[in-house]
Amino acid sequence: MIELDNIHLTYPGHPAPVHALRGIDLRVPAGEIFGVIGRSGAGKSSLIRVINLLNRPTQGKVRVNGADLTALSQTELRSARHQVGMIFQHFNLLSSRTVFENVALPLELVHERPDVIQRRVDELLDLVGLYELRDRYPAQISGGQKQRVGIARALANNPKVLLCDEATSALDPETTRSILALLRQINRDFGLTIVLITHQMQVIKQVADRVAVIDAGAIVEQGAVMEVFTNPQQTITRSLIDEILPQELPESVIARIRQLMSSEPSNQGQLLRLAFSGEDATKPLLSDVIRRFGLDINILHGQVDDIQGQLFGSLAVHARGASDQLNAAIAHLREAGVVVHNKELSHV
Protein backbone atom coordinates (compact mmCIF):
# COMPACT_ATOMS: atom_id res chain seq x y z
CA MET A 1 0.00 0.00 0.00
CA ILE A 2 2.71 2.50 1.03
CA GLU A 3 6.24 2.04 -0.23
CA LEU A 4 9.07 4.41 0.53
CA ASP A 5 12.32 3.71 -1.27
CA ASN A 6 15.58 5.26 -0.20
CA ILE A 7 14.02 8.54 0.91
CA HIS A 8 16.38 11.41 1.62
CA LEU A 9 15.19 14.85 2.65
CA THR A 10 17.42 17.88 3.09
CA TYR A 11 16.10 21.23 4.29
CA PRO A 12 17.97 24.30 3.18
CA GLY A 13 19.32 25.88 6.34
CA HIS A 14 21.83 28.24 7.88
CA PRO A 15 24.69 27.83 8.43
CA ALA A 16 24.33 24.38 6.80
CA PRO A 17 21.50 22.36 5.18
CA VAL A 18 19.74 19.86 7.49
CA HIS A 19 19.79 16.25 6.26
CA ALA A 20 16.56 15.25 8.07
CA LEU A 21 15.89 11.87 6.39
CA ARG A 22 18.75 9.57 5.43
CA GLY A 23 17.79 6.66 3.19
CA ILE A 24 14.42 5.55 4.58
CA ASP A 25 12.95 2.31 3.22
CA LEU A 26 9.47 1.40 4.51
CA ARG A 27 6.68 -0.94 3.43
CA VAL A 28 3.24 -0.58 4.99
CA PRO A 29 0.78 -3.24 3.79
CA ALA A 30 -2.89 -2.34 3.26
CA GLY A 31 -5.03 -2.50 6.39
CA GLU A 32 -2.18 -2.19 8.87
CA ILE A 33 -1.67 0.31 11.69
CA PHE A 34 1.98 1.21 11.38
CA GLY A 35 3.66 3.32 14.05
CA VAL A 36 6.87 5.32 13.72
CA ILE A 37 8.46 6.30 17.01
CA GLY A 38 11.45 8.46 17.76
CA ARG A 39 12.78 11.21 19.99
CA SER A 40 12.29 14.89 19.27
CA GLY A 41 14.14 15.94 16.13
CA ALA A 42 14.57 12.34 14.88
CA GLY A 43 12.66 13.10 11.67
CA LYS A 44 9.12 11.77 12.38
CA SER A 45 7.20 14.79 11.08
CA SER A 46 9.52 15.08 8.10
CA LEU A 47 8.83 11.43 7.30
CA ILE A 48 5.04 11.42 7.63
CA ARG A 49 4.77 14.54 5.47
CA VAL A 50 6.75 12.76 2.75
CA ILE A 51 3.96 10.15 2.43
CA ASN A 52 1.52 12.71 0.99
CA LEU A 53 4.31 14.79 -0.50
CA LEU A 54 3.70 17.78 1.75
CA ASN A 55 7.47 17.33 1.94
CA ARG A 56 8.95 16.44 -1.45
CA PRO A 57 11.94 14.14 -0.87
CA THR A 58 15.31 15.28 -2.18
CA GLN A 59 15.84 11.72 -3.36
CA GLY A 60 13.81 8.48 -3.43
CA LYS A 61 10.37 7.23 -4.44
CA VAL A 62 6.99 7.39 -2.67
CA ARG A 63 4.37 4.91 -3.86
CA VAL A 64 0.84 4.90 -2.46
CA ASN A 65 -1.54 2.26 -3.76
CA GLY A 66 0.84 1.57 -6.65
CA ALA A 67 1.06 5.20 -7.86
CA ASP A 68 4.47 6.88 -7.78
CA LEU A 69 3.54 10.24 -6.22
CA THR A 70 6.90 11.78 -7.03
CA ALA A 71 6.16 11.34 -10.76
CA LEU A 72 2.69 12.99 -10.77
CA SER A 73 1.81 16.44 -12.11
CA GLN A 74 0.33 18.96 -9.62
CA THR A 75 -3.23 18.18 -10.80
CA GLU A 76 -2.70 14.42 -10.58
CA LEU A 77 -1.13 14.85 -7.17
CA ARG A 78 -4.11 16.85 -5.91
CA SER A 79 -6.44 14.03 -6.84
CA ALA A 80 -4.07 11.31 -5.49
CA ARG A 81 -4.03 13.17 -2.16
CA HIS A 82 -7.76 12.44 -1.74
CA GLN A 83 -6.70 8.90 -0.99
CA VAL A 84 -4.59 10.10 1.93
CA GLY A 85 -6.25 11.82 4.90
CA MET A 86 -4.28 13.44 7.69
CA ILE A 87 -4.83 14.47 11.31
CA PHE A 88 -2.60 16.73 13.38
CA GLN A 89 -1.40 17.26 16.95
CA HIS A 90 -3.14 20.65 17.19
CA PHE A 91 -6.15 19.55 15.13
CA ASN A 92 -5.90 22.43 12.58
CA LEU A 93 -9.63 23.24 12.66
CA LEU A 94 -10.99 26.51 11.29
CA SER A 95 -12.18 28.50 14.29
CA SER A 96 -14.76 30.46 12.28
CA ARG A 97 -16.53 27.29 11.11
CA THR A 98 -18.79 25.03 13.13
CA VAL A 99 -18.02 21.35 13.70
CA PHE A 100 -20.32 20.50 10.77
CA GLU A 101 -18.71 23.09 8.49
CA ASN A 102 -15.19 21.92 9.34
CA VAL A 103 -16.04 18.36 8.33
CA ALA A 104 -17.84 19.61 5.21
CA LEU A 105 -14.84 21.62 3.97
CA PRO A 106 -13.01 18.89 1.99
CA LEU A 107 -16.29 17.97 0.30
CA GLU A 108 -16.95 21.61 -0.65
CA LEU A 109 -13.46 21.81 -2.11
CA VAL A 110 -14.29 18.98 -4.54
CA HIS A 111 -17.66 20.65 -5.32
CA GLU A 112 -19.89 17.92 -3.89
CA ARG A 113 -23.65 18.60 -4.08
CA PRO A 114 -25.10 20.14 -0.87
CA ASP A 115 -27.43 17.17 -0.24
CA VAL A 116 -24.50 14.72 -0.60
CA ILE A 117 -22.44 16.87 1.79
CA GLN A 118 -25.29 16.98 4.32
CA ARG A 119 -25.69 13.20 4.27
CA ARG A 120 -21.97 12.40 4.35
CA VAL A 121 -21.13 14.86 7.15
CA ASP A 122 -24.03 13.61 9.30
CA GLU A 123 -22.78 10.06 8.76
CA LEU A 124 -19.20 11.02 9.73
CA LEU A 125 -20.29 12.97 12.81
CA ASP A 126 -22.31 9.98 13.89
CA LEU A 127 -19.26 7.74 13.39
CA VAL A 128 -17.05 9.89 15.62
CA GLY A 129 -19.82 10.46 18.19
CA LEU A 130 -20.25 14.20 17.64
CA TYR A 131 -23.62 14.48 15.93
CA GLU A 132 -25.07 16.38 18.89
CA LEU A 133 -22.25 18.95 18.80
CA ARG A 134 -22.44 19.72 15.08
CA ASP A 135 -23.37 23.40 15.53
CA ARG A 136 -20.65 24.21 18.06
CA TYR A 137 -17.47 26.08 17.20
CA PRO A 138 -14.00 24.60 17.91
CA ALA A 139 -13.57 26.94 20.91
CA GLN A 140 -16.66 25.34 22.48
CA ILE A 141 -15.45 21.71 22.45
CA SER A 142 -12.70 19.73 24.23
CA GLY A 143 -9.35 18.62 22.78
CA GLY A 144 -10.55 15.04 22.34
CA GLN A 145 -13.69 16.28 20.59
CA LYS A 146 -11.57 18.50 18.33
CA GLN A 147 -9.50 15.50 17.31
CA ARG A 148 -12.74 13.62 16.54
CA VAL A 149 -13.69 16.49 14.22
CA GLY A 150 -10.21 16.19 12.67
CA ILE A 151 -10.76 12.47 12.10
CA ALA A 152 -14.21 13.00 10.57
CA ARG A 153 -12.80 15.70 8.28
CA ALA A 154 -9.87 13.46 7.25
CA LEU A 155 -12.30 10.67 6.33
CA ALA A 156 -14.65 12.91 4.31
CA ASN A 157 -13.19 11.96 0.92
CA ASN A 158 -13.07 8.22 1.74
CA PRO A 159 -9.27 7.96 1.85
CA LYS A 160 -7.45 4.62 1.78
CA VAL A 161 -4.73 5.89 4.11
CA LEU A 162 -4.88 8.00 7.26
CA LEU A 163 -1.72 9.77 8.43
CA CYS A 164 -1.65 10.74 12.11
CA ASP A 165 0.94 13.36 13.03
CA GLU A 166 1.33 13.13 16.85
CA ALA A 167 -2.48 12.98 16.93
CA THR A 168 -2.78 12.30 20.65
CA SER A 169 0.23 14.21 22.00
CA ALA A 170 -1.91 17.14 23.19
CA LEU A 171 -4.44 14.88 24.95
CA ASP A 172 -4.60 13.35 28.42
CA PRO A 173 -4.12 9.56 28.78
CA GLU A 174 -7.86 8.78 29.04
CA THR A 175 -8.74 10.84 25.94
CA THR A 176 -5.72 9.37 24.13
CA ARG A 177 -7.11 5.89 24.80
CA SER A 178 -10.51 6.82 23.40
CA ILE A 179 -9.03 8.41 20.25
CA LEU A 180 -6.78 5.37 19.69
CA ALA A 181 -9.80 3.08 20.14
CA LEU A 182 -11.65 5.12 17.51
CA LEU A 183 -8.69 4.80 15.11
CA ARG A 184 -8.62 1.04 15.69
CA GLN A 185 -12.37 0.83 15.03
CA ILE A 186 -12.04 2.79 11.76
CA ASN A 187 -9.10 0.61 10.74
CA ARG A 188 -11.15 -2.56 11.33
CA ASP A 189 -14.45 -1.36 9.91
CA PHE A 190 -13.15 0.30 6.76
CA GLY A 191 -9.83 -1.52 6.25
CA LEU A 192 -8.14 1.90 6.42
CA THR A 193 -4.34 1.80 6.46
CA ILE A 194 -3.03 4.03 9.24
CA VAL A 195 0.45 5.46 9.67
CA LEU A 196 1.04 7.27 12.92
CA ILE A 197 4.05 9.02 14.31
CA THR A 198 4.57 9.49 18.02
CA HIS A 199 7.21 9.96 20.67
CA GLN A 200 5.18 7.86 23.14
CA MET A 201 5.70 4.09 23.32
CA GLN A 202 2.33 3.91 25.10
CA VAL A 203 0.61 4.88 21.83
CA ILE A 204 2.51 2.20 19.89
CA LYS A 205 1.69 -0.37 22.56
CA GLN A 206 -2.02 0.47 22.50
CA VAL A 207 -2.73 0.57 18.81
CA ALA A 208 0.06 -0.29 16.35
CA ASP A 209 0.47 -3.63 14.57
CA ARG A 210 4.05 -2.88 13.59
CA VAL A 211 6.54 -0.24 14.62
CA ALA A 212 9.62 1.39 13.13
CA VAL A 213 12.08 3.28 15.31
CA ILE A 214 13.59 6.39 13.73
CA ASP A 215 16.78 7.94 15.00
CA ALA A 216 18.76 10.78 13.38
CA GLY A 217 16.76 10.46 10.14
CA ALA A 218 17.19 6.68 9.71
CA ILE A 219 15.04 3.66 10.60
CA VAL A 220 17.18 1.73 13.07
CA GLU A 221 14.78 -1.07 13.98
CA GLN A 222 11.34 -2.32 12.94
CA GLY A 223 9.06 -5.28 13.48
CA ALA A 224 5.78 -6.49 14.97
CA VAL A 225 5.06 -4.58 18.17
CA MET A 226 5.20 -7.66 20.41
CA GLU A 227 8.48 -8.75 18.83
CA VAL A 228 10.09 -5.35 19.37
CA PHE A 229 8.84 -5.19 22.98
CA THR A 230 10.11 -8.67 23.84
CA ASN A 231 13.43 -8.36 22.05
CA PRO A 232 14.48 -4.76 21.37
CA GLN A 233 17.80 -4.62 19.51
CA GLN A 234 18.84 -1.01 19.77
CA THR A 235 19.65 1.12 22.80
CA ILE A 236 17.22 3.82 21.63
CA THR A 237 14.41 1.23 21.38
CA ARG A 238 15.19 -0.10 24.85
CA SER A 239 15.15 3.38 26.29
CA LEU A 240 11.79 4.18 24.64
CA ILE A 241 10.27 0.94 25.99
CA ASP A 242 11.87 1.64 29.35
CA GLU A 243 9.61 4.67 29.76
CA ILE A 244 6.54 2.47 30.08
CA LEU A 245 7.98 -0.93 31.04
CA PRO A 246 11.23 -0.43 32.92
CA GLN A 247 13.96 -2.65 31.44
CA GLU A 248 16.62 -1.65 33.92
CA LEU A 249 16.74 -3.49 37.22
CA PRO A 250 15.71 -1.32 40.17
CA GLU A 251 18.51 -0.29 42.54
CA SER A 252 17.05 -2.49 45.30
CA VAL A 253 17.38 -5.58 43.11
CA ILE A 254 20.97 -4.74 42.20
CA ALA A 255 21.72 -4.31 45.91
CA ARG A 256 20.23 -7.75 46.53
CA ILE A 257 22.41 -9.30 43.82
CA ARG A 258 25.52 -7.71 45.39
CA GLN A 259 24.49 -9.15 48.72
CA LEU A 260 24.04 -12.63 47.19
CA MET A 261 27.50 -12.37 45.64
CA SER A 262 29.20 -11.43 48.88
CA SER A 263 27.43 -14.13 50.90
CA GLU A 264 28.07 -16.97 48.40
CA PRO A 265 31.09 -16.06 46.27
CA SER A 266 31.77 -19.72 45.39
CA ASN A 267 28.42 -20.41 43.73
CA GLN A 268 27.27 -17.26 42.11
CA GLY A 269 25.19 -18.63 39.23
CA GLN A 270 23.72 -16.38 36.58
CA LEU A 271 21.31 -13.54 36.29
CA LEU A 272 18.70 -14.40 33.63
CA ARG A 273 16.48 -11.74 32.08
CA LEU A 274 13.49 -13.50 30.52
CA ALA A 275 10.92 -11.92 28.20
CA PHE A 276 7.77 -13.90 27.50
CA SER A 277 4.94 -13.14 25.15
CA GLY A 278 1.50 -14.47 24.34
CA GLU A 279 0.88 -17.99 25.59
CA ASP A 280 4.43 -18.38 26.90
CA ALA A 281 3.64 -15.82 29.56
CA THR A 282 1.15 -18.18 31.13
CA LYS A 283 2.97 -21.50 30.72
CA PRO A 284 4.66 -22.86 33.85
CA LEU A 285 8.05 -22.69 32.15
CA LEU A 286 10.07 -21.85 35.23
CA SER A 287 8.87 -24.72 37.36
CA ASP A 288 9.51 -26.93 34.34
CA VAL A 289 13.20 -25.92 34.05
CA ILE A 290 13.69 -26.22 37.81
CA ARG A 291 12.44 -29.81 37.64
CA ARG A 292 14.14 -30.85 34.43
CA PHE A 293 17.55 -29.32 35.01
CA GLY A 294 17.76 -29.41 38.80
CA LEU A 295 18.26 -25.66 39.09
CA ASP A 296 17.77 -23.40 42.03
CA ILE A 297 15.85 -20.36 40.83
CA ASN A 298 15.18 -17.25 42.82
CA ILE A 299 12.87 -14.61 41.30
CA LEU A 300 14.35 -11.12 41.77
CA HIS A 301 12.02 -8.93 39.79
CA GLY A 302 9.13 -9.28 37.37
CA GLN A 303 6.23 -7.62 35.62
CA VAL A 304 3.38 -8.70 33.39
CA ASP A 305 1.61 -6.36 31.01
CA ASP A 306 -0.85 -6.53 28.18
CA ILE A 307 -0.15 -5.49 24.59
CA GLN A 308 -3.46 -5.26 22.73
CA GLY A 309 -4.90 -8.26 24.53
CA GLN A 310 -1.71 -10.36 24.40
CA LEU A 311 0.19 -11.02 27.59
CA PHE A 312 3.75 -9.81 27.80
CA GLY A 313 5.96 -10.52 30.77
CA SER A 314 9.52 -9.99 31.87
CA LEU A 315 11.35 -11.63 34.77
CA ALA A 316 14.79 -11.28 36.30
CA VAL A 317 15.84 -14.47 38.09
CA HIS A 318 18.95 -15.68 39.85
CA ALA A 319 19.66 -19.22 38.58
CA ARG A 320 22.15 -21.59 40.19
CA GLY A 321 23.16 -25.11 39.21
CA ALA A 322 25.77 -27.11 37.32
CA SER A 323 26.93 -24.99 34.38
CA ASP A 324 26.00 -27.60 31.72
CA GLN A 325 22.51 -27.83 33.25
CA LEU A 326 22.23 -24.05 33.34
CA ASN A 327 23.19 -23.81 29.66
CA ALA A 328 20.74 -26.60 28.76
CA ALA A 329 17.97 -24.77 30.66
CA ILE A 330 18.69 -21.53 28.77
CA ALA A 331 18.58 -23.40 25.45
CA HIS A 332 15.31 -25.04 26.49
CA LEU A 333 13.73 -21.69 27.38
CA ARG A 334 14.85 -20.17 24.08
CA GLU A 335 13.40 -23.12 22.20
CA ALA A 336 10.10 -22.48 23.98
CA GLY A 337 10.07 -18.93 22.56
CA VAL A 338 11.35 -17.06 25.61
CA VAL A 339 13.91 -14.32 24.94
CA VAL A 340 16.77 -14.93 27.39
CA HIS A 341 19.65 -12.61 28.23
CA ASN A 342 22.09 -14.09 30.70
CA LYS A 343 25.01 -12.67 32.67
CA GLU A 344 27.34 -14.06 35.28
CA LEU A 345 26.18 -12.63 38.55
CA SER A 346 29.59 -11.09 39.11
CA HIS A 347 29.12 -9.02 35.90
CA VAL A 348 25.83 -7.40 36.93
Ligand SMILES: Nc1ncnc2c1ncn2[C@@H]1O[C@H](COP(=O)(O)OP(=O)(O)OP(=O)(O)O)[C@@H](O)[C@H]1O
Ligand atom coordinates in the same frame (compact mmCIF):
# COMPACT_ATOMS: atom_id res chain seq x y z
N1 LIG B 1 11.43 23.40 7.70
C1 LIG B 1 12.61 23.03 8.22
N2 LIG B 1 13.75 23.68 7.89
C2 LIG B 1 14.95 23.29 8.40
N3 LIG B 1 15.11 22.25 9.25
C3 LIG B 1 14.01 21.58 9.60
C4 LIG B 1 12.70 21.93 9.12
N4 LIG B 1 11.78 21.06 9.67
C5 LIG B 1 12.51 20.23 10.45
N5 LIG B 1 13.83 20.52 10.41
C6 LIG B 1 14.92 19.80 11.11
O1 LIG B 1 14.87 18.45 10.66
C7 LIG B 1 15.13 17.54 11.73
C8 LIG B 1 13.94 16.60 11.89
O2 LIG B 1 12.81 17.36 12.30
P1 LIG B 1 11.36 16.74 12.48
O3 LIG B 1 10.42 17.85 12.80
O4 LIG B 1 11.04 15.88 11.33
O5 LIG B 1 11.59 15.82 13.77
P2 LIG B 1 10.51 15.15 14.74
O6 LIG B 1 11.03 13.80 15.04
O7 LIG B 1 9.15 15.26 14.16
O8 LIG B 1 10.63 16.08 16.03
P3 LIG B 1 9.48 16.56 17.07
O9 LIG B 1 9.00 15.33 17.77
O10 LIG B 1 10.25 17.48 17.99
O11 LIG B 1 8.43 17.26 16.27
C9 LIG B 1 15.40 18.41 12.95
O12 LIG B 1 16.78 18.58 13.06
C10 LIG B 1 14.72 19.73 12.61
O13 LIG B 1 15.37 20.80 13.26
